[in-house]
Amino acid sequence: MILAQFQSPGPILVELGPISIRWYGLLIATAVIIGVFLSQYLAQRRQVNPELIADLSIWLVLAAIPGARLYYVAFQWENYAQRPQEIIAIWQGGIAIHGAIIGGAIATLIFSKLNKVSFWQLADIVSPALILGQAIGRWGNFFNSEAFGRPTDLPWRLYIPPANRPPEYANESFFHPTFLYESIWNVGVFLVLIYLFFWGLRHPRRYQIGTLACVYLVAYSSGRIWIEGLRTDSLMLGSIEVAQLISVLGIIFGIAGLVWLYGFRRNLPDVVSEKVNNN
Template sequence: MSLSLLAFTFTSPGPTLFELGPLSVRWYGFLIASAVLIGVTLAQYLAQRRGVDPELIGDFAIWGVLAAIPFARLYYVLFQWDVYSQHPEQIIAIWRGGIAIHGAVIGGILAGLIFSRLNKLPFWQLADLVSPSLILGQAIGRWGNFFNSEAFGTPTDLPWKLYIPPERRPQNYIDFEYFHPTFLYESIWNLFVFAVLMVLFFRGERERNLKPGTLFLTYLAAYSFGRFWIEGLRTDSLMLGPLRIAQVVSLVGIVLGTLGLVWLYRFNRRLPEIVPQESD
C-alpha cells in the first residue's frame, strides 16, 4: 500500500463541542466524562467476573476522579509554575487543557491505597480491575489534545499530519503548518496496551494462572514504553532543566513494571501487600 493512500491531514474544528446560551461545552470535558463513564462500566463488568462487588468499583470511581483530576492539574501547574505564577487566575482553568496523566495516575494510586484499606479490598486486585479502564480512558482523552490543538509533535511532511493554527504554534516553529499528531500516536498505542490487558485478563480467567498485580504492572511498563518515545517528538514537554519529565517518569515506570513482573513470574513470588489487612 502506498503512503499516498494513507494520507490524511488532521484539522481541529476547535475546542468547543456546542454552546447553549451562556453554557459552553468543550470537547475536552466531554471526552473526559465519556472516558470515566465507559471506564467505570468496563471495570464493573470485570469485577463481576472476578467475584468482586461492582458497587465497590462504582464507589472507587468517585474517589479516583476526585483525586486524579486535581493531581493531574497540580502536576502540570507545578512544572509550569513560571507561567501560572504570572496568571494565577488560570490555575483552575482545567477546561482549557493542561493536565498531566502522570499526575492523575499518582492521585489515583493514592486514592486506591486509602480506598483499599477502608474497604478491606486487596490493593493489587483493585489495581488490576481498573487498569484496562485507565488505559482505555487515556486513549479516549488524548483526543482532547486534538480539539485543543495542543500536545503535538515537531514539524513533519508525513502523509498523516496535524495542522496547527498560527496562534497555537511554538514561536520557533511559527512558519511551519503541519506537525506530528502525537495525540494520535499515543491514542493508538494505548488502544494496543488495552487489547493486551484484556487478552491477559481473559486468558488468566480461563487458565487461572494470573497473579495479582499482573495487569497493573503490565500497564505500567507498556504504557511507559510508548510514552517515552512519543514524548521525544513533542514540542511542549514539561521540563526539569534539560530533562523531559514525562520521559524520566516513564523510565521509572518501565523499570518498576518490568521488575515487578520478573518478581512475580521469574522468581515465582507474590507482591508484598501495600495495604496490610487488619487482623481479627
C-alpha cells in the same frame, strides 16, 4: 501523497448562551463513564463486588483530575504565577496523565486500606479502563490543538493554527499528530490487558494478582517514551523531559514487579494479608 490530514474544528462543541460545552470536558466525562462500566464488568468477572468499583470511581475522579492538573501546573508554574486564577481552568486543557496516575494510585491505596481489599486486585481491574480512558482523552488534545509533535511533511500530519504554534515553528503549518500516535498505542495496550485479564480467568493457578498493573506500567511507559520525544511542549525538569523520566521509572517498577511475581513466585506487597487477598 497525503494519506491523512487532521485539523481541529475548535475546542468548543456547542455554545448555549453563556455556557460552553467543550470537547475536552466531554471526552473526559465519556472516558470516566465508560471506565466505570468496564471496571464494574471486569470486577464481576473477578468476583469482586461491582459496587466497590462504583465507590472507588468517586475517589479516583476526586484524586486523579486534580492530581493531573496540579502536576501540570507545578511544571508550568512560570506560566501560572502571574495568573493563579487560571490554575483551576482545566476545561482549557493542560493536564498530565502521570499526575492523574499518581493521584489515583494514592486514592486507591487509601481506599483499599479502608475497605480491606487488595490494592493490586483493584489495580488489575482498573488498568484496562485507565488505558482506554487515556486513548479517548488524547483526542481532547486534538480539539485543543495542543500536545502535538515537531513539524513534519509525512503523508499523515496535523494542521496547527498560527496562534497555537511555538514561536520557533511560527512558519510551519503541519506537525506530528502525537495525540493520534498515543491514542492508537493505548488502544493496543488496552487489547493486550484485556487478553491477559481473560487469560487469567482461564488459568487462575498461573495468574498472579498485580500482573495487569505491572504490564500496564511497562507497555504504556514504553510507548510514551518515544512519543514524548516527538513533542514540542514537554514538561521539563531542567534539561530532562519529565514524562520520559517517569516512564523509565514506570518500566523499571513494572519489570521488577513481573520478576517478583513470576520469577520469585511471590505476592506483591499489599495492604491486606494473603488470606484476605485471596477471598
